[in-house]
Amino acid sequence: MIRGTIVVANEICKGCELCITSCPQESLGLSDRINSIGYRYIVLVKDNCTGCVNCALVCPEAAITVYREKKSALKARESAFVASGGLSV
């Protein structure tokens, strides 16, 4: 599966949790820390992010930046997996 990651602007996140409910991979959660405006901000709690952009679309603060791995990196990872004797992903 394609891998992605997000970067959250912690200081403007208000912890509304809309991104948590919109994440199909359930990879988001609230942090244990609070930011300077008094909210628990969003963090990635699992490493299964696919970079689907759903969280960033519903974010009212536009606090989320989304990155996704290049197709070539996915292909390289897949062929390495197959070469190591695993099944095709």
Next chain:
Amino acid sequence: MQTTTIPPEMDLVYRRPDTLTQTPMHYCPGCGHGVTHKILMEVVDELGIQEQTVGVAPVGCSVFAYNYMNVDMQEAAHGRASAVATGIKRILPDRFVFSYQGDGDLAAIGTGETIHTVNRGENILVVFINNAIYGMTGGQMAPTTLLGMVTSTTPFGRESQVMGFPLKITDLVAQLPGAYYVTRQAVHSPTAVRKAKKAFRHALEYQKLNKGTCFIEIVSNCPAGWKMTPVEANEWMEKNMFPAYPLGDLKVPK
């Protein structure tokens, strides 16, 4: 803004639009205004019309919209945003002009301006955020408040005998010959956000054709006014607001 090093094999797929300023928004957590600002500015970015766009900010929660949208903005008196936008468009017909108004602004004090602007077929985009409540002043009943809905001025729910029925102003303006494109969208889910963004894009593109007013209603939430968490507010909106204000296009160009 936080900066983190990103692995070199990663591509940037989504970021805050350039036309949205770096100012943190004052809206309550989960408010639909933020998403609407964001997608409107994304469309302005994509069309490359930042320098030709003029916005008119209303009175209401989005009164500080000019702090967040990095386009030319003008503040209007309560309810008069569409009238001010008319003036701007007539003086500067080559600009893309939009007014951004809430339900207390557009559907209560500004009903006359709204209806006559659309009836004259002014070539502007009217963005109408409907959250069925006066959010800024403390959650009082608005004309769009649903029947039976509890607000701070209707503690036992809105009654039609005393307070009338919810005003569906979008359906009203869709009947007018001056309206070119009238649609009702929402911004509560990724799918809805994508559709709403498409509607904004169409509306700004149609403005070049000089055919009439584009009117986009965004059915939004008000977690603070409804006394709910943002997630509960979105669920409540899906259950109660969407039957009263069904999403979809009300008037599309032939």
